[in-house]
Amino acid sequence: MLGALVIVFREVIEAGLIIGIVLAATRGVPGRSNWVAAGVVAGALGAGVVALFAEAIADAFEGSGQELLNASVLGAAVVMLMWHTAWMARHGREMAVEMAAVGAAVTAGQRPMTALAVVVGLAVLREGSEVVLFLYGVIAAGTSGSSLFVGGLFGLAAGAAFTALTYYGLLSIPARYIFAVTTVLIALLAAGMAAQAVQYLDNAGVISVLGRRLWDSSGVLPQDGMLGRLLHTLIGYTDRPTELQLLAYLATLAVMAALAWVATPARSPRTAV
């Protein structure tokens, strides 16, 4: 039962961290809980579908279907996060005003919510399909599986609690810093996802260059330890990165910075809100 709890918890916290960050980043945006909830529900349904068709997906594209799906999902999430960052850079200050004027101008807050709801959905889809497959295996194994199933449910609950912890932890950051903090977190999140995506493309056999590993820090901070896992999701920590992964990571950070820079309207101090 403990094993099942741990497996499910591990998958759930990855999606949970992302949900926590999204919630913190959108504090004060009207209707955001509905968007996030919609993302979670759509992601969970998608996870079920992916799990249901796991075999067909695995067989697709000469056995690389699963890797290509993962790479696509991660790639789509990176694009959504980039879009959000560009949008925030452009409208961030207006949003701050909106937050002050409670309930005003809902529409302005909706565009980044679409992007972030998609990111939430994709995160739940990716991690959720593994949970569904695992629990399916447990149920299929028969009677002895019931305690494992309960363990899995506890894992799910613990993951949800962890999401809440992330959210309230981020909320304790003073309001005037929260945009800056979440912007940086989202950039690192995207960079980590990009690094994961290129590794999936490598596993799929699509890319076969720059596959040498750069270093091995698994002795100091193993990626499959608890802290390693958290950092893996949060900032894309990898204990044995390949050249291509580092390149994708840095390129994504550079694009994020450039988007934020380009999208920010010219500052005119007098007309500032």
Added chain:
Amino acid sequence: MPFAGNVMRAFAAAVVLVAFVLASALALAQDFNLVIRNHKFEPAEIRVPAGKRVSIYVSNEDATPEEFDSTALKVEKVIPGKSKGLVRIGPLDPGRYEFIGEFHADTAKGVVIAE
């Protein structure tokens, strides 16, 4: 039309060249087989050449899904019950690379040795 003819010939040569390169690349990539039975890997140890890309065909003979998982090999792949999955790894530095079946981590254990 000599020009078109030359283009055609160059194109044909390019096709042959690409086919040759692809064929030799495929020949270079070595294949290995692994079976999951009763939530265990057989064999539990695979020796692969270092510095090369290697394909491992994992056949899951159990009814339940398994996840081939290894941070050392940078692979995370679900293999549904009663089906096969292709795991691509490398190029690896010489050394030991452990992997597990994440859904049955207490029994499903194995190691890739690159040499």
